[in-house]
Amino acid sequence: MRDTxxxxxxxxxxxxDGRVRPHYQAFAQxxxxxxxxxxxxxxxxxxxxxRRVGITFAVYxxxxxxxxxxxxxxxxxxxxxxxxxxxxxxxxxxxxxLNRFIHDxxxxxxxxxxxxxPPEQVFMNPQYRPEMQGIQVPGDxxxxxxxxxxxxxxxxxxxxxxxxxxxxSGVSYMLENRKMMMRLFPELFSRIRVAPVEHYPDLLLDxxxxxxxxxxxxxxxxVLTPGMYNSAYFEHAFLAQxxxxxxxxxxxxxxxxxxxxxxxxxxxxxxxxxxxxxxDDFLDPLAFRSDSVLGVPGLLxxxxxxxxxxANAIGTGLADDKSTYIYVPDMIRFYLGExxxxxxxxxxxxxxxxxxxxxxxxxxxxxxxxxHGAGGYGMLVGPAASRAQIEAFRAQLVANPANYxxxxxxxxxxxxxxVESGIAPRHVDLRPYVLSGRDxxxxxxxxxxxxxxxxxxxxxxxxxxxxxxxxxxxx
Amino acid sequence: MLSRTADSLFWMSRYIERAENTARMLDVxxxxxxxxxSPRLRSQGWHSxxxxxxxxxxxxxxxxxxxxxxxxxxxxxxxxxxxxxYACLRAxxxxxxxxxxxxxxxxxETCNTTWLELQRRLPGLALHADPRxxxxxxxxxxxxSRGVVAGTMLRDETSSFLALGAHLERADNTARLLxxxxxxxxxxxxxxAGDASLAFYRWSALLHSVSGFETYRKVYxxxxxxxxxxxxxxxxxxxxxxxxxxxxDVIRSLEDVATERSLETLRLAxxxxxYLDAGSVQGLFDRGLHDFLTVFxxxxxxxxxxxxxxFLVPLSD
Numbered sequence: 001m002r003d004t005x006x007x008x009x010x011x012x013x014x015x016x017d018g019r020v021r022p023h024y025q026a027f028a029q030x031x032x033x034x035x036x037x038x039x040x041x042x043x044x045x046x047x048x049x050x051r052r053v054g055i056t057f058a059v060y061x062x063x064x065x066x067x068x069x070x071x072x073x074x075x076x077x078x079x080x081x082x083x084x085x086x087x088x089x090x091x092x093x094x095x096x097x098l099n100r101f102i103h104d105x106x107x108x109x110x111x112x113x114x115x116x117x118p119p120e121q122v123f124m125n126p127q128y129r130p131e132m133q134g135i136q137v138p139g140d141x142x143x144x145x146x147x148x149x150x151x152x153x154x155x156x157x158x159x160x161x162x163x164x165x166x167x168x169s170g171v172s173y174m175l176e177n178r179k180m181m182m183r184l185f186p187e188l189f190s191r192i193r194v195a196p197v198e199h200y201p202d203l204l205l206d207x208x209x210x211x212x213x214x215x216x217x218x219x220x221x222x223v224l225t226p227g228m229y230n231s232a233y234f235e236h237a238f239l240a241q242x243x244x245x246x247x248x249x250x251x252x253x254x255x256x257x258x259x260x261x262x263x264x265x266x267x268x269x270x271x272x273x274x275x276x277x278x279x280d281d282f283l284d285p286l287a288f289r290s291d292s293v294l295g296v297p298g299l300l301x302x303x304x305x306x307x308x309x310x311a312n313a314i315g316t317g318l319a320d321d322k323s324t325y326i327y328v329p330d331m332i333r334f335y336l337g338e339x340x341x342x343x344x345x346x347x348x349x350x351x352x353x354x355x356x357x358x359x360x361x362x363x364x365x366x367x368x369x370x371x372h373g374a375g376g377y378g379m380l381v382g383p384a385a386s387r388a389q390i391e392a393f394r395a396q397l398v399a400n401p402a403n404y405x406x407x408x409x410x411x412x413x414x415x416x417x418x419v420e421s422g423i424a425p426r427h428v429d430l431r432p433y434v435l436s437g438r439d440x441x442x443x444x445x446x447x448x449x450x451x452x453x454x455x456x457x458x459x460x461x462x463x464x465x466x467x468x469x470x471x472x473x474x475x
Numbered sequence: 476m477l478s479r480t481a482d483s484l485f486w487m488s489r490y491i492e493r494a495e496n497t498a499r500m501l502d503v504x505x506x507x508x509x510x511x512x513s514p515r516l517r518s519q520g521w522h523s524x525x526x527x528x529x530x531x532x533x534x535x536x537x538x539x540x541x542x543x544x545x546x547x548x549x550x551x552x553x554x555x556x557x558x559x560x561y562a563c564l565r566a567x568x569x570x571x572x573x574x575x576x577x578x579x580x581x582x583x584e585t586c587n588t589t590w591l592e593l594q595r596r597l598p599g600l601a602l603h604a605d606p607r608x609x610x611x612x613x614x615x616x617x618x619x620s621r622g623v624v625a626g627t628m629l630r631d632e633t634s635s636f637l638a639l640g641a642h643l644e645r646a647d648n649t650a651r652l653l654x655x656x657x658x659x660x661x662x663x664x665x666x667x668a669g670d671a672s673l674a675f676y677r678w679s680a681l682l683h684s685v686s687g688f689e690t691y692r693k694v695y696x697x698x699x700x701x702x703x704x705x706x707x708x709x710x711x712x713x714x715x716x717x718x719x720x721x722x723x724d725v726i727r728s729l730e731d732v733a734t735e736r737s738l739e740t741l742r743l744a745x746x747x748x749x750y751l752d753a754g755s756v757q758g759l760f761d762r763g764l765h766d767f768l769t770v771f772x773x774x775x776x777x778x779x780x781x782x783x784x785x786f787l788v789p790l791s792d
Contacts, residue, residue, distance in 0.1 A: 053580075054572065054587045228573050241576035252477050263478045265632060265786045266734055 009411035010156045011425055012077060023080040023473055026192050031075075039074065042184045043418065046072055049183070055176050055234055071466035072177060073417045074184070077428055077448040084195075084444055084472045087150065087158065087432065090342030091442060093332060095146050095434045098163060098319050100335040102142040105318060106132045116330050121323065126372065129280065129315030131287060135304055137313055138211040139438070144275075144311035145204070146434040147171075147447075150342070152413035159345045159410065161429065163328065165312060165320035167277050170447040171433050172235035175200060175242075177469040178445070195444035195472040200433065201242035204275075207437025208243075211309050212272045219272035221245045222262060224253075226278045226294045236277050245275075255298030260308045273309045274299075280314050322405050323349065323371045345410060351402040359406040360397070363390050366406040367457070368397065381457055383409050412457055415468065417450055427451045429459050430470065444472035480577050481636045482787035483570040487586070488624075488640035490567035494560045495617035496648035498610040500524060501550055503652075503684035505606055508543050510676050521546040523655040528558050544603055551609065552597045560613055564593050579627040582620070589616045632732055639728035639782065646721035647775050649685060653708055653718075654768040656681045657701075678704050685716040705764065706756045718771065722748050725778065737785040740778065747774045 008016060013024045020028045050069050079087070104110050105122055106129075112119050122128060147168025149161040178197055182189055205221065212219030225236035227249050240247035252262050253271065261268035276283065282292040287300040302308045318324060326347050329340040348355040350368075359366060363382050370378040380393040397404055414425035432446035448470040449459035459465040504520045521543050525531045530549075533556065538545055553559045557566075568590040575583045602609060621641070628634045656677070678699045682688040687707060694711070695703055712719045726744045733741055750771070759767050 051591060052584050052588050054575070054583065228569075233572075237572075237576040246477055246480075247574075247576045248477060249479065252479050265476050265478055265481045265636075265732060 009425075009427070010152055010154065010413040012152070012413055012415045012428070013075075014416075023078050027076070027078060027188070030188060030191060039418075043074060046074070046180055046184060049180065050176070053176070055172070070173065071452060072180065073450055073466050073468045074181075075416050075418065075423070076181065076469040076471045077415050077430070078471045078473060079430075081473050081475045083158075086341065088442060088444070090158070090160075090340070091148055091150075091432055091434050092440045093336065093338060093341055094148060094160065094163070094328065095143060095436060095440050097328065097332040097335050098146070098165065099140065099142050099436055099440075101331045102313070102316055102319050103137075103140045104335070106135060106315065111331065111334055114334065116334055117324075117327050121327070122318065125318055125321060125324070127315070127317035127321050129318070131300060131304070132313070132315040136306060138214065138309060139436075141211050141436040142313040143316050143319070143434075144207055144211060144313075144436050145171075146312075146436070147431045148434060150430045150432065150446075151345075151410060151428075152430075153410040156413070158342055160328070160342050161345060162322065162325060163320040164431075165316040166279065167312065168431070168433070169232040169235055169277070170431060170449075171200060172238045173467050174433070174445055174447045174470065175238075177447075177467055181469045192471070193474040195474050197443045197445040200443045201239060203435055203441060203443060204239065205243040205245070207435040207441070208273045208275055208309075208311055210437035211311065213306055213309060216272045220270060221273040221275060222248045222253075222271050224248055224250070224274050224276040224278060226282070230277075232277065239275075250278075250292075250294045250296050253296040253299075255296060255302055258298075258302050258305050258307055260296065260299065260302050271308060273311060275311050280317065283310070283314065317372075321371055322369055323351070323402075326405075345407045348406040350397060350404040350406060355406075356397075356401045359404075360394065362406075363394060363397075365409055367409050368393065368404050368406045371403055371405060379458075381409065384456065409457065412451075415448075415450065417452070417466075417468070419452065419454075424454065426454070427457055427459065428468065445470045476577070476632045476636075478787055480574045481632070482783075483574040484577065484633060484636040485640035485782070485787060487567050487570035487574070488637040489644040490563045490570065491586075491617055491620050492641045492644040493558070493648065494563035494567070495614055496645070496652070497528075497550055497558065497560050497563065498613035498617075499684045500527060500648075500652055501547060502607060502610040503656075503680045505543065505547070505610075506680045506683070507677060510673060512673060518542070523658075524550065527651040527655045530556065530558055547602060547606055551602060551606075561593065561597060564590055564613075577633055579623075581623045581627045585616075585620050585623045589620070592616075635728045635731040636786075639725060639732070642721050642724035642728065643775060643779055643782070645716060646718055646725060647772060649708065649716055649718055649721060650768045650771050650775070652681070652684060653705070654765060654772075657705070657764050674701075675699055682707075685714075687714060687716065690714055702756045702760065705759060709759070710751065710754070710756070719748070719751050722751060729782075732786065734785070737782075740781040740785050743774070743781065744778055747771070747778070750774070 013021060013028070015021055047069065050072065055069070101111065111117050112122055143165040145168060147164040147170065149164065151159055151161050153159060174197055208221050209219050221243065222245055223236055223240040225233060225247055227233065230236070237247055246262060248262055254261055254263065256268070260271045260274070262271055278294050281289045282294040284295050284297060284299040285292045286297045303310050303314070325344065326349065329344055332338055332340045348359050350356045350359055359368065363380070366382045368380040368382070380389065382390065385393070412427040412429060415428050416423045417426040419426070428448050428450045430446050430448050432442050434440060434442045448468040450466045450468055451457060451459045452466045501524065504524050507520050508517050518541065521541060524546050525534050534541070534549055538549070549556055550559055552561045554561055556562060568586055571578060571583055571586040624634065624637055628637070678701060679688055682691050682704060685708060691699065691704065691707055694707060697703070707714055707717065709718050711717045712723060714720055722744065726741070726748060729737065729741045729744055754767065
């Protein structure tokens with residue numbers, strides 16, 4: 001069943017000797033009892049059900065695939081309680097520091113004055129928003145929803161791969177995958193104590209209400225979507241529905257007397273908290289991109305006056321930029337006076353000539369990413385790339401080195417996964433969703449993405465990755 | 476509720492209702508076409524289908540012949556015809572997708588499943604061997620959709636806008652159906668008209684198309700007469716697909732969502748009911764049913780425009 005030729009990456013289910021790890025034993029036992037045909041039936045059932053529910057994903061630049069299913073794998077990623085405690089503490093610590101950092105950057109720049117982060121890294125960064133300078137946001141919270149990508153490598157140690165602090169998506173899959181597993185295999189959940197995640201929308205609503213403008217006692221929350229043709233539309237609609245709030249588009253909103261309103265059948269209704277799922281650039285055509293039809297003219301001025309809260313705040317991209325990522329451990333030490341509980345992946349900055357020359361000499365073994373890129377586009381995975389691909393990428397890199405960082409190719413941990421030929425290990429990552437409201441909290445779980453192609457390390461759904469349910473075990 | 480949401484709800488149920496009524500209309504025409512009759516009469520039924528929907532021009536632009544087969548094809552699975560069942564169900568599903576957050580999971584899944592199932596069925600469908608099987612399916616999905624709305628949705632504005640769309644569409648569609656059926660029946664002046672059994676089948680098919688055949692028997696306990704068929708379909712407030720009943724339902728939904736701005740619209744709807752109340756079967760026949768229905772259809776269209784202006788696309792901020 002297991003491929004033994006290549007050096008083994010860390011497998012979440014089996015140890016190096018092929019024995020089932022303790023936290024997977026109850027599941028392995030159950031799996032063994034299942035007739036293979038039953039699993040085939042359940043897989044078909046899951047597919048059908050996702051289609052009926054309409055949990056589909058639009059892929060850009062792909063006419064035929066305008067509504068595609070993200071493959072769902074039936075073998076869950078299981079995380080033992082002790083590992084989760086570490087992750088939870090590390091993630092909360094990290095997001096606290098990131099919130100402090102963004103607040104600092106848009107106020108007194110202490111971290112720059114202390115010489116920990118060079119000023120050009122902050123102020124020359126295209127993600128820095130001068131409009132945010134000096135603006136007070138409730139609770140000093142900026143990244144109300146953070147998706148922190150965590151991987152396991154080597155002997156099983158955790159690394160933070162990247163911080164997503166703008167409009168991280170995927171949480172609906174965390175919830176729907178759980179619902180699907182419970183629907184398909186209810187008996188599993190009576191055998192194994194899995195921490196629930198279904199209360200996420202409540203946590204989210206609670207966090208969003210907690211940061212409403214001070215003078216509003218029954219704050220009105222709305223989810224702002226670019227519309228039904230956006231790839232994550234399902235998620236926007238899903239979250240709005242689960243929270244019981246309106247799902248709005250830019251055309252549904254308008255600004256009058258420095259107040260944000262939505263157009264309803266009973267006339268204008270004031271909006272206090274806007275959970276936006278569109279990028280900064282499109283929020284307000286008067287302030288940012290003037291050709292944007294997705295946003296609301298005048299929104300920024302209402303925001304600056306403190307009469308509406310935008311979540312996530314404008315300008316958080318500065319902190320999740322891949323060139324800022326390198327400084328996060330220092331931020332934790334600087335703002336919290338603590339040692340980071342979760343490590344960063346080592347990193348080379350191509351903007352530095354010495355580091356660039358190392359990267360150019362080792363392209364075949366490194367992962368090179370665009371500093372501002374997202375979604376697995378514009379990256380090179382050296383070991384998996386052809387000679388021609390590497391040479392093409394080298395040209396781009398030399399032309400604009402500051403646009404790239406490089407990391408060692410981590411042997412991401414694997415989880416057994418259903419593939420054409422049966423069950424085989426496939427690489428996974430994990431995106432827990434960290435909420436910043438009254439406090440920094442997170443549900444015990446996350447979105448587990450799996451690279452379905454053998455050996456592939458790219459788990460993004462836009463690149464053909466799949467998902468698994470993630471189980472955090474309770475003690 | 477967001478105006479855009481109300482707009483999508485309104486149109487979602489209009490499209491579902493329209494798909495159902497198109498299926499009903501095709502069904503009755505198909506049945507009548509099976510009766511022994513002259514080729515001219517037989518093809519007249521299919522002409523009427525296009526006339527009802529005001530689609531003759533569009534049909535002619537893409538067709539050289541006009542047979543039952545052509546019309547069924549055009550009205551069921553022609554994706555380029557915005558009034559085809561396919562296009563209606565696609566539009567309904569698009570609208571539902573735009574507001575799925577306002578629908579219960581069951582309502583959304585019913586609509587989405589209809590669409591998925593339609594795509595699976597239509598391409599290989601042996602449509603012409605037994606079209607009624609497909610029409611039944613469309614009607615059944617519409618029943619299901621209505622039922623799941625009634626059984627799961629909160630009785631708030633959301634249900635009201637859904638109901639408003641469906642009933643306004645029904646008022647329109649029933650009036651058109653009646654208009655065409657009647658024009659045809661009275662046009663049978665070329666000898667075949669005297670054929671009592673043919674007339675009987677025409678009227679009974681019309682009743683069947685609004686699920687009214689048994690109702691007729693129950694209400695009148697008598698043979699089919701044109702004036703009673705008209706009475707049942709225009710004036711009877713208890714007959715779910717009659718004009719009177721559809722207008723009552725429109726008024727009820729409008730009352731539920733009324734705002735200051737919509738008072739004039741509500742007044743207009745009530746005056747439409749008064750227009751029906753003031754009429755009588757004899758009066759209709761004296762004046763001409765077609766004239767009466769033309770006025771009715773104009774008023775319904777005007778109501779649709781006003782609803783749009785009052786709730787769905789508010790002009791002022």
